[in-house]
Amino acid sequence: MATIQPVKGTRDFYPEDLAFRRWLYEHIRTVSESHGYQEFDGPFIERLELYAAKSSEELVKEQSFVFADRGGDMVALRPELTLSLARMVAQRSKSLPQPIRWWSFGPFWRYERPQKGRSREFFQWNIDLVGVESPQADAEIASIGAAFFRAVGLGPRIIRILVNDRRLAERQLEQAGIPARLWPGVFKLIDRRDKLSAAAWSAYALETGLDAGQLSSLQHILEDTEAWRTSPEMVAFFAAAEALGSSEYLAYDPTVIRGLDYYTGTVFEARDTAGEHRAILGGGRYDNLVADVGGERLPGTGFAMGDVVLGLVLASAAALPTLRTSPSVVLVTNFDTTTQQASLILCQTLRAGGLQAEWYPEPGRIPRQLKYADRLGIPVAAILGPDEVQAGKLTLKHLPSGRQITCTQAEAVLRIQELIGH
């Protein structure tokens, strides 16, 4: 029978895949909560107008799953969370205690061609600090990213968080005599710098409307790795990061600009230092966003990290965890029809004792049952054959060590806990 194809760009989460996602979620939760952030979530569908002209024109027009609901309203599967967050904050800006520290982990959808590190349905960690304008708030957010990388075993030699500030960049462009109307094009130009050859990039720059002098100034700006010292915000940012212990992950990079239109200040992205993968996370300061969705003006800062690229980076760094997919710590064998009843009772006793226990659901050869336990990584097999039933005992086999003991049923829970080292 031909199987029906899954929807393009979606992923199936088999137990081992879900185990990884859960592992990720647990690290994200731990790091977020250790900084006092509260978990929240928004709806998976929003009205299209929430996104229109506030994130990026292409993101909304070309890369969102958009459809009319039965009432004729245009809605979108959420392509990002920040606007839902802004909307939720705007709705309760008078009553929510501020500053607001919120995090979330959930699914997002973008209608684009799937490729390496990019799928149409992906999971994303969002973390935001709203109501604070200080560079220290930006430093806290970036440092949470660093703390996460440290927690999952990705050290500063593998990951770097590259930081810039749009306010600084705009000042530099102004000083270079580049008129403000060219800035959007110039930002795009900066973004493309490492994708084009030097000659092609220069040609593209002239097309953007820069003259030779402005281009030369721009090149100086992009090579000046000390320019952050002229920015009070950047200086304060790096000082706070130092205190937060994340300095070794952070570096000023004048070529980082970020594509989303709503960023107003600090911007940053995490990359693997080998340059093998896409950006792992991206974020920055968005001081007008809450006002843009109808609230009072509230500054905010935050980032988003997708699960797909992170998985690739972990794989490259040989840092993927090995995870058990079966929750069972003990398999109760099903020797034959004469012992079935006793096996079921034993299994239920083990559960009552707090152990995750499963029962082989049909009588069968013991080798087969042990092999099953072995393949699932179940550490203990409780063997209950006619001999054991008659003696009122049972045999416990610890599969990783091959050790085997005999005990009474009353002792079983304790003995199993000893075997698995609890």
Added chain:
RNA sequence: GUGGCUGUGGCUCAAUGGUAGAGCGCCACACUGUGGAUGUGGACGUUGCGGGUUCGAGCCCCGUCAGCCACCCCA
């Protein structure tokens, strides 16, 4: 949306236009009450789909679908 590459057992891949194979995995047995190791044997295929060329197509041609990769954009 544009371009490139690739579709063959469950997986990874072979097969000068001439009999569809291997390794891994799976199953059985050796070992009928002990998994992993070893050996022996076994099952599993309309070669993505549709058409064309040919005496003959997994291979060549056209179409189509899917996957991957790059561009675009971005997590």
